[in-house]
Amino acid sequence: MPDFLAYDFMQRALAAGLLVAAAAATVGLFVVLRRLALLGDTLAHVALAGVAAGILLGVYPVLTGLAGTLAGALAVEGLRVPFRRYGELATAVILATSLGLAVVLLAVGRGFNTDLLGYLFGSLVTVGPADVVTVAVLTVLVVGVATLLFRPLFFLTLDEDLARASGLPVRTLNVIFALLTGATVAVTMRVVGVLLVSSLLVLPVATSLQLARSFRAAWLLSVLFAELAVTVGLAAAFYLDLPPGGTIVLTAVAQLLLAIAARRPYDRLRTGAAARRPAAE
Structure with missing residues (x-):
C-alpha cells in the first residue's frame, strides 16, 4: 500500500475522487461534444453561492450546493427557450446572477471565509x-x-434537430442532461474545488478525443484519464502539501499535452501512407 493511503482521510479523499472522476468524465463527454463547456463553469459558480448559503445557514454545504446547481441547471434550460437564437446568453445570465449572489453572501458571512476555502480549491482533510x-x-x-x-443522449449530441425529427423527447432529454451536469458539478467541487470543476469535466475528455476512434472509446478513455489524474494529483497534493484541485488539474493538463505530442507522429505517418498509396496504385 502506498504511504499516503495509510491515512484514513486520504483513503476517503481517493474514494471520493475516483467516484467523482467517473461522473465528471461521463457527463463531460456530452458537455464537450455539445460545445457547452461554459455550462460547467456556470454551474460551479452557482454551487459557490449554494455552498456560501449553506455555511451561512448552518446547513450541510454539499446539499445546498447540490440544490443550487440543480436549480441553476433548470434555469439555464428554461432560459434557452426565450434565447433560442442566442443559446449562450442563457448560460451567461445564470453565470452573472450566481456571481452576484455569491459576492453578496460572502460579504454577509465574513466569518466563514476560512471554511469556504476548502470548497473553492478542494481539500483532502475535510472530506468526511x-x-x-x-x-x-x-x-x-x-x-x-x-x-x-446513452443512445438517446448520443443522438441528441450529434444533432438536436435530427433527434427531434426522429421522435426523441428532446426537451425532456435536455432537462435530464442539465440535471446530470448540475449533480456532477456538485459532487466534483468537494474534491477539486468550485473554481476548477469545469477543468475536470473538460480536460480528460479533450485528452481522450486525441486518441479515441469512436464515441464509446472516447467515453472509456475519458474515465480512465480522469481516474489517473485524480490518483496522481491526490498523491502529489499529499506529498507536496498542495491543494488537490490544482495538482489534479495540472496532471490532467500534462496528460493532454502528452496525448497531443504522441498523436503528431502518428498523424504524420498516416498522412504519408495516404500520400504514397495512389502512387503505388
Whole structure:
C-alpha cells in the first residue's frame, strides 16, 4: 500500500475522487461534444453561492450546493427557450446572477471565509464519511442514468434537430442532461474545488478525443484519464502539501499535452501512407 493511503482521510479523499472522476468524465463527454463547456463553469459558480448559503445557514454545504446547481441547471434550460437564437446568453445570465449572489453572501458571512476555502480549491482533510456517501450516491445516479440513456443522449449530441425529427423527447432529454451536469458539478467541487470543476469535466475528455476512434472509446478513455489524474494529483497534493484541485488539474493538463505530442507522429505517418498509396496504385 502506498504511504499516503495509510491515512484514513486520504483513503476517503481517493474514494471520493475516483467516484467523482467517473461522473465528471461521463457527463463531460456530452458537455464537450455539445460545445457547452461554459455550462460547467456556470454551474460551479452557482454551487459557490449554494455552498456560501449553506455555511451561512448552518446547513450541510454539499446539499445546498447540490440544490443550487440543480436549480441553476433548470434555469439555464428554461432560459434557452426565450434565447433560442442566442443559446449562450442563457448560460451567461445564470453565470452573472450566481456571481452576484455569491459576492453578496460572502460579504454577509465574513466569518466563514476560512471554511469556504476548502470548497473553492478542494481539500483532502475535510472530506468526511458523509461526503463519501453523498458522492457515491450521486455518482451512481449520474453514471447509471447516463448509461441507460446513452443512445438517446448520443443522438441528441450529434444533432438536436435530427433527434427531434426522429421522435426523441428532446426537451425532456435536455432537462435530464442539465440535471446530470448540475449533480456532477456538485459532487466534483468537494474534491477539486468550485473554481476548477469545469477543468475536470473538460480536460480528460479533450485528452481522450486525441486518441479515441469512436464515441464509446472516447467515453472509456475519458474515465480512465480522469481516474489517473485524480490518483496522481491526490498523491502529489499529499506529498507536496498542495491543494488537490490544482495538482489534479495540472496532471490532467500534462496528460493532454502528452496525448497531443504522441498523436503528431502518428498523424504524420498516416498522412504519408495516404500520400504514397495512389502512387503505388
